[in-house]
Amino acid sequence: MKKNTIKNFISDFLIFFTEINISFSFESIGYLPRWIIFMLDIFVVIISGFFSFLLLEGLSLNYIHTKHQIVAIALYIVINMFFFWIFKTYSGIIRHSSNVDALKLFFSQSFTFVTILFINFSMIFTYHAKLFLNTGIFLNSIISFSILFFYRILVKEVFEKIFIYSRGNNNNNNNNNNKINAIIYGSDLNAVSVANALKSDAPGRFKIVGFIDKSNQNSNKRLLDLPIFKIKKSVKDLLQLQKVEALIIADKSLTNEETLTIVEECIEFGFKVFTLPSALDWEDKKEISKNIKNFQIQDLLERKPILLNTQAISSKLNGKTILISGAGGSIGSEIVRQLFQFNPEKIIILDQAETPLHSLSLEISEKNNNVKCCNVIADIRNYNLLDKIFEKYTPHVVYHAAAYKHVPMMEENPSQAILTNILGTKNIADLSNKHNVDCFVMISTDKAVKPSSVMGASKRIAEMYVQSKHLKHKENNSKNYPKFITTRFGNVLGSSGSVVPLFTKQIQEGGPITITHPDIIRYFMTIPEACQLVLEAGSMGSGGEIYIFDMGKPVKIIDLARKMIRLVGLIPDKDIQIKIIGLRPGEKLYEELLNDSAKNLATHHEKIMIAQEVCDKFSILNQQIEDLIQSAIDSNPKELVSKMKNIVPEFKSLNSVFQDLDN
Numbered sequence: 001m002k003k004n005t006i007k008n009f010i011s012d013f014l015i016f017f018t019e020i021n022i023s024f025s026f027e028s029i030g031y032l033p034r035w036i037i038f039m040l041d042i043f044v045v046i047i048s049g050f051f052s053f054l055l056l057e058g059l060s061l062n063y064i065h066t067k068h069q070i071v072a073i074a075l076y077i078v079i080n081m082f083f084f085w086i087f088k089t090y091s092g093i094i095r096h097s098s099n100v101d102a103l104k105l106f107f108s109q110s111f112t113f114v115t116i117l118f119i120n121f122s123m124i125f126t127y128h129a130k131l132f133l134n135t136g137i138f139l140n141s142i143i144s145f146s147i148l149f150f151y152r153i154l155v156k157e158v159f160e161k162i163f164i165y166s167r168g169n170n171n172n173n174n175n176n177n178n179k180i181n182a183i184i185y186g187s188d189l190n191a192v193s194v195a196n197a198l199k200s201d202a203p204g205r206f207k208i209v210g211f212i213d214k215s216n217q218n219s220n221k222r223l224l225d226l227p228i229f230k231i232k233k234s235v236k237d238l239l240q241l242q243k244v245e246a247l248i249i250a251d252k253s254l255t256n257e258e259t260l261t262i263v264e265e266c267i268e269f270g271f272k273v274f275t276l277p278s279a280l281d282w283e284d285k286k287e288i289s290k291n292i293k294n295f296q297i298q299d300l301l302e303r304k305p306i307l308l309n310t311q312a313i314s315s316k317l318n319g320k321t322i323l324i325s326g327a328g329g330s331i332g333s334e335i336v337r338q339l340f341q342f343n344p345e346k347i348i349i350l351d352q353a354e355t356p357l358h359s360l361s362l363e364i365s366e367k368n369n370n371v372k373c374c375n376v377i378a379d380i381r382n383y384n385l386l387d388k389i390f391e392k393y394t395p396h397v398v399y400h401a402a403a404y405k406h407v408p409m410m411e412e413n414p415s416q417a418i419l420t421n422i423l424g425t426k427n428i429a430d431l432s433n434k435h436n437v438d439c440f441v442m443i444s445t446d447k448a449v450k451p452s453s454v455m456g457a458s459k460r461i462a463e464m465y466v467q468s469k470h471l472k473h474k475e476n477n478s479k480n481y482p483k484f485i486t487t488r489f490g491n492v493l494g495s496s497g498s499v500v501p502l503f504t505k506q507i508q509e510g511g512p513i514t515i516t517h518p519d520i521i522r523y524f525m526t527i528p529e530a531c532q533l534v535l536e537a538g539s540m541g542s543g544g545e546i547y548i549f550d551m552g553k554p555v556k557i558i559d560l561a562r563k564m565i566r567l568v569g570l571i572p573d574k575d576i577q578i579k580i581i582g583l584r585p586g587e588k589l590y591e592e593l594l595n596d597s598a599k600n601l602a603t604h605h606e607k608i609m610i611a612q613e614v615c616d617k618f619s620i621l622n623q624q625i626e627d628l629i630q631s632a633i634d635s636n637p638k639e640l641v642s643k644m645k646n647i648v649p650e651f652k653s654l655n656s657v658f659q660d661l662d663n
Helices: 002-019 034-058 069-087 099-127 134-171 189-200 235-241 256-268 285-291 310-317 330-342 354-365 383-393 407-412 414-434 454-475 499-508 527-540 557-567 618-634 637-647
Strands: 180-185 206-212 226-229 246-249 272-275 321-325 346-351 372-377 397-400 439-445 483-489 491-493 513-515 524-526 546-549 578-580 599-602 608-612
Touching: 034 069, 034 134, 069 099, 099 134, 180 189, 180 235, 189 206, 235 256, 246 256, 256 272, 256 557, 310 330, 310 527, 321 330, 321 383, 330 346, 330 354, 330 527, 346 354, 346 383, 354 372, 383 414, 397 414, 397 527, 407 414, 407 454, 414 439, 414 454, 414 618, 414 637, 439 454, 439 527, 454 483, 454 618, 454 637, 483 527, 491 527, 499 513, 499 557, 513 557, 524 527, 527 546, 527 608, 557 578, 618 637
Parallel strands: 180 206, 180 246, 206 226, 246 272, 321 346, 321 397, 346 372, 397 439, 439 483, 483 546, 491 524, 513 578
Antiparallel strands: 546 608, 599 608
16 A cells, blocks of 8 residues: 555656656756766765764764774775776766676675775784774765665666656657557566567557466466466467466577467457567667567477588688679679678679669678679670670679569560579679689579479579589589579568568558459568578589578468568458459469489588589580570560470460460
């Protein structure tokens, strides 16, 4: 009862304080000069000594054992002043006191105690007398430290409470009503840091109701004066019982599988789920608070963290000149970002699209590192222009990410798929050979496996050319030729060709979400994950390999759409409709990473395998491709696709105007 009365009094005082016309804000209050804090600390030490004296006098004990009391008191004050100066206890800003300030105070008082104790024993040994009662010195040190620490914490808490209250009141008078009632999953130091950060956040986003202990061992205890709940049945039952809207996951001991189970259970029943990035400064409350984010669809991928062989990659890239084609795209730009950690000498970012290249250039210019970046606008179909670029920059490593990749668009424009995906790849591969590049890495797609579309077939032909080029050099025992490497993976979450940006846009617009078929499934990985594996494959390859990546379990697109709807707190088929629109031209129900006739070999990286694909001799394939490229300039679409099917016999068009060519 008394506790509630005190809380009500403080609340009424703060309301009165903020409602009267105050001409200053707490943000504008300056910090006290250090000499004032120094004098305050000396005053506290004097008061502590006085309290110790009274306490010991009450017990009929003499604190000061000398007739020269003034000298003893002066010496006591001077010693304290000396160690305050040594440990700079006055240099901290009181309203922002931290554990470091507490340690400084502890050391200053400990050294004061030891010094006076040493003086005492020296005087006993020399004069058979002492200045202070030893027990009194110890008691005095404890009282001094306690008051010095307490008044700093008091000032800090008062400033935080009044500042948060006044700021929250100014920003939103109904702030408490808008806060999200949440429970923090976890009861360790991370969970406490999150709770403290949210308490000091202004204006606050969350009202923390309590904590969940994974082990259920602390359910009868309290943390930060909040209950620790026990999970009796399930997390969603607890959230419903406590009438909260959200769960904040702060327990770093949870496995990926446990996290996924909790998240999917919560979003299934309409609860919001928030999480934090793993790399955070847990001492910085502002950083913790601002980085709490909604659980995203990328977080629902059943993935273990990728461990890169950074030493091997660095040995290949350190001090080298690296060229990335298609650098303005989602894959190319992420490769550029990740390259910086390996300290190349120069990065050539090449793309035909001006705007995304400019955006990437601005982003990487803010990194302020020693890596030189050169922006090159060029069309990979222009051999002569590319030749001048290679001659000027002489790259050691080439990552070829430029391509047309939208399946329906390429079904309507097969000539462009041929000229960009095949001719463009041929140009860069040939020039890599001509200019003695060490390593050429092509970014391919799972749509190249048993292709059902023009886009997939064009990428498969590009794969075949790159592979056959390496095999030709190997058969001829050539020297000083590039390692031609191909990497093949599925859909990338968040890329321009992914369904995720489309679904996000459709959800923001209120729906409907459009899906081509209820049974369609796809492999997914995140952009950073895909690019990490590209760099790893490039470093391990000896040439001629087609590396395929472990994409995890395939995801049903309609399930993905439902999860995305629930993640924003909406209900599928009620708040957001899901509309089936039919398969698009060239689209398959499911993608594969291997042909039926192909085998795969393991590598030292558990997520990377080598596909053993069969391809024609370079002389035969090169002639077929030259003929196809020439035809792309002046032939009709059906003739082009027919020639592609001759090069790739497994190419069978689906839901396309080119299906009759399969007969």
